[in-house]
Amino acid sequence: MAIQVDSYPEEIGEIFDTVAALAPAIREALPGRRVQNDETNPSGETQLAADAYADELFLEELGSLDSVVEYASEERTKVVPTDGKRETGLSVAIDPLDGSSNLKSNNTMGTIVAVYDAPLPAEGADLVAAAYVLFGPITTMMTADADGVTEYLVDDGQRELLEEDVRLPDDPSVYGFGGRVPDWTSDFATYAELVEADESMKLRYGGAMIGDINQVLTYGGIFAYPALESAPVGKLRLQFEGNPIAFIIESAGGRSSDGSQSLLEVEPTDLHQRVPVHVGNDELVEQLETVLG
Numbered sequence: 001m002a003i004q005v006d007s008y009p010e011e012i013g014e015i016f017d018t019v020a021a022l023a024p025a026i027r028e029a030l031p032g033r034r035v036q037n038d039e040t041n042p043s044g045e046t047q048l049a050a051d052a053y054a055d056e057l058f059l060e061e062l063g064s065l066d067s068v069v070e071y072a073s074e075e076r077t078k079v080v081p082t083d084g085k086r087e088t089g090l091s092v093a094i095d096p097l098d099g100s101s102n103l104k105s106n107n108t109m110g111t112i113v114a115v116y117d118a119p120l121p122a123e124g125a126d127l128v129a130a131a132y133v134l135f136g137p138i139t140t141m142m143t144a145d146a147d148g149v150t151e152y153l154v155d156d157g158q159r160e161l162l163e164e165d166v167r168l169p170d171d172p173s174v175y176g177f178g179g180r181v182p183d184w185t186s187d188f189a190t191y192a193e194l195v196e197a198d199e200s201m202k203l204r205y206g207g208a209m210i211g212d213i214n215q216v217l218t219y220g221g222i223f224a225y226p227a228l229e230s231a232p233v234g235k236l237r238l239q240f241e242g243n244p245i246a247f248i249i250e251s252a253g254g255r256s257s258d259g260s261q262s263l264l265e266v267e268p269t270d271l272h273q274r275v276p277v278h279v280g281n282d283e284l285v286e287q288l289e290t291v292l293g
């Protein structure tokens with residue numbers, strides 16, 4: 001699917017700046033929040049888990065932007081109407097801390113942002129921008145908008161350009177597939193065998209989609225959280241994960257699929273609807289669609 005977006009450049013820039021500005025506060029809060037909402041930390045204090053804390057920050061800051069009229073997050077059951085002052089404004093859907101269970105083991109996690117020009121739940125075709133912040137050894141941010149895909153270093157809450165026009169490398173070398181292997185469908189297991197038989201491909205799976213996606217963008221390859229026998233719709237959520245990641249990957253010259261069509265063509269039926277996710281280099285996702293038939 002060809003991504004064509006040319007609206008709201010200033011508003012999108014403001015949303016990206018706001019997300020980057022919050023990254024240091026979220027990162028700094030992580031060490032003290034390696035507990036669940038209802039647990040106490042070693043000092044005996046009860047506090048919000050890291051993902052709920054990040055969600056509060058994003059609602060406060062993004063919700064105060066004039067251009068944002070709706071806010072939704074993986075942490076909330078319903079869409080929150082915000083103070084956006086425009087009659088028709090943008091809707092932000094956010095996964096405040098994707099891979100938050102990685103906090104316990106001190107592994108990668110990040111924030112995923114989808115900006116829709118429509119009320120939520122919205123279609124992939126209504127996306128005008130998407131981004132993610134990656135809390136790795138360094139904090140980076142990948143954005144996709146009318147300017148294509150751009151990678152930034154996030155330093156002191158500011159975006160510093162690292163690479164413009166990020167494209168998926170031509171010779172893919174990494175793959176990461178979620179779900180228990182015995183729970184895969186037989187068709188997906190067949191596809192996985194094809195990928196594994198290719199000696200140029202190495203397994204990379206980290207338990208935070210954002211980390212695995214960043215590897216795919218860096219080295220080329222495929223990430224999937226497929227339909228499972230026990231969960232035919234998979235695990236990941238369309239509005240917060242599937243759509244924005246598809247938008248970024250397709251903007252970088254790759255392809256996305258729910259198994260038969262682009263993720264951006266999946267009809268939205270519910271804010272928290274789940275969808276099988278497969279994204280990566282064009283030929284790998286095309287081969288997957290052929291095998292899943």
Ligand code: AFP
Pocket residue numbers: 097098099100101102178179207208209210225235236
């Ligand atoms: P958490 O945010 O609950 O840690 O889940 C992360 C995630 O949504 C996605 O980022 C990972 O790719 C996937 O789930 C990992 O799921 P498994 O634990 O089943 O591998």
